[in-house]
Amino acid sequence: MSNDKRVTPYDRVKLARDKDRPGIEDYIEALFDGFMEFHGDRLFRDDPSIVAGIGYFHKIPVTVIGHRKGKTLEEHMAYNFGMASPEGYRKSLRLMKQAEKFNRPIITIIDTPGAYPGMEAEANGQAAAIAENLAEMSALKVPVIAIVTGEGNSGGALAIGVANKVLMLENSIYCILSPEGFASILWKDSNRAPEACEVMRITAHELQELGLVDEVIPEGSRLFKNMDNVIYKELKKLMKMSPDKLAKDRYNKFRVMGEVFEPKKNREE
Amino acid sequence: MEKQNNISASERSTKEELIECPRCHAMIDADIIRDNFKVCPECNHYYTLSPKSRLRMLADRKSFKELDKGLRAVNLLDFPDYEDKLAKARAKSGLDDAIMTGIIKIDGIKVAIGVMDTRFLMASMGTVVGEKITRLAEYAQKHNLPLIMVCASGGARMQEGLFSLMQMSKTSAAIKRFKDAGGLYISLLTNPTTGGVSASFAFLGDIILAEPEALICFAGPRVIEQTIGKKLPDGFQKAEFLLEHGMVDMIVRRDELKSTISRILKMHK
Structure with a gap:
């Protein structure tokens, strides 16, 4: 069902959230060898809603960071449904700086309903951490590649998403806010989420057309193989770039996002 | 204590005008409120300031020069009714978007400053806000000026979808470049500083100041109450709460704001 118009954006949302959809454990198992999970932000605690660690990708040592939702209700509870707290984002940053020190590429896997809106998270500086x-x-x-695999909602997704290449699985979504939250803010009615999906532009193909996403990865039985191929292709290109060029490339990528109208006289000044 | 009010006699209203304080309901003469830095003399309620009033309180007389005037949002997502909404907001407020940027002098020291304006769609951050802040940081870096951001925002500009989210990374990256080049960045958090603005440039200050009792948060109180299913304690997410939790450097009263910023600037000359 690649760019099939009969699949509505809300269908994609349902697919992105499907309980049988692969989770980060599956992606790590399929794509990386010898993965070791590391823990803790060195400040307060370990946030289990983020997995972070090191492993090999095609014999290249890499750092892997991503949201963990869990598969059973017990796991969902333990991992807070993939909604990270400041400690999770600080753990991510600690491991990204570690990756930079040892010149390891970073691959992030995004799948979250959003950053956790809880009391402790706020008191411990959710905004500052993001x-x-x-x-x-x-x-x-170092090279950074981000892959949105399920839900990429709000600042909680972007907090591990500032990458040289941003990829999306074809049935994933990437949005400013969950469609329910969006409908609730704009129309005071969260039940209008399906309608919100029609105007939000949250599907992989729409976002690729808007220039916000670099590549859409087809799903189906070859999902893991497709991911492997695309990541490998992009990583090889990025690894040829100098450290300064990598940082500059990433800066420039986000710098141009969002065109504005500029009065003629400004440009003449 | 010495007052630093710059309001001239000509700006005073000629006829007596009483304003009802939204908090204590006292009826107070408009001139008295204005002379008191738009703080209620009865209950210390902080009135929302327009960028012009804010700049009048901070800047040396006639020192303001506006930058990047007239930038306007483009309806990048073809979002239904967004142009209408923008047109109405412009007509009602007389503004192009939710921020004013420029150069001022504070006790003779030249600084780049941005002031957000909640009268325009609750100062939500879309592409115009993101672009103007990014340009301001670039300008400050190029001209070796300190940078001040007076923050206030209801969060992301929903109608700009993922483009709005990307302004978080764009502004954060520009601020980081500015700071890494040695620039001083002072962030002032005013009521309310929330969502995507708090989780980007607002919390990146070398020095973070806050106005008394300002609401400062990532997730708003209503969202948290819905998530945890109970009422939040009084004062939660207010400036004083953030100071206690180590999230801001100082809470500064409005009548002491200019002198405080001036002292900080002098130490970094």
Whole structure:
């Protein structure tokens, strides 16, 4: 069902959230060898809703970071449905800086309903943690590839998404806010989520057309193989770039996102 | 204590005008409120300031020079009714979008400053806000000026979807470059600083100041209450709460704001 118009955006949302959809454990198992998970932000605690560690990708040592939703209800609860707290974002940043030190490429896997809107998360600086990640990621001197595999909602997704290449699985979504939250804010009615999906532009193909996403990865029985191929192709290209060029490339990529109208007289000034 | 009010006699209203304080409901003469830095003399309620009033309180007389005037949002997603909404907001507020940027002098020291304006779609961050802040940081870096951001925002500009989200990474990256080049960045958090703005440039200040009792958060109180299913305690996510939790450097009263910023600037000359 590649760019099939009969699949509505809301269908994609349902697919992106499907409980039988692969989770980060499956992607790690399929794509990386010898993965070791590392823990903790060195400040307060380990946030299990983010998995971070090192492993081999085609014999290249890489750092892998991603959201963990879990598969059973017990796991969902334990991993807070993939909604990370500041500690999770700080753990991510710690491992990204470690990757930079040892010149390891970083691959992030995005699948989250959003950053956790809880009391402890707020008290411990959710906003500051996300802001810090966005700033620091923009200047990392190693290749960064982000893949949205399920739901990429809000700042909680972007906090590990400032990458040289942003890829999406064909049935994943990437949005400013969950369609329910969006409908609730704009129309005061979260039941209008399917309608919200029609105007939000959250599907992989729409976002690729808008220039916000680099490549859409087809799913189906060859999903893991397709992911492997695309990541390998992009990584090989990025690994040829110098550390400074990598940081500059990433900066420029986000710098041009969002065209504005400029009065003629400004340009003449 | 010495007052630093720059409001001239000509700006005073000639006829007596009473304003009802939204918090304590006292009826107070408009001139008295204005002379008191738009703070209620009865209950210390902080009135929302327009960028012009804010700049009048901070800047040396006639020192303001506006940058990047007239930038306007383009309906990048073809979002239904967005142009209408923008047109209405422009007509109602007389503004092009939710931020004013420029150069001012504070006690003779030249600084680049951006002031957000909640009268325009709750100062939500879309492409215009993102672009103007990015340009301001670039300008400050090029001209070796300190940078001040007076932050206020209801969050992301929903109608700009993922373009709005990407302004978080764009502004954070520009601020990071500016800071890495040695620039001083002072962020002032005013009521309310929330969502995508708090989780990007607002929390990246070398020095972060906050106005008393300002609401400062990533997730808003209503969203948190819905998530955890209980009411939040009084004062949660207010500036004083953030100070206690180590998230801001100082809370500064409005009548002491200019002198405080001036002292910081002098130490970084």
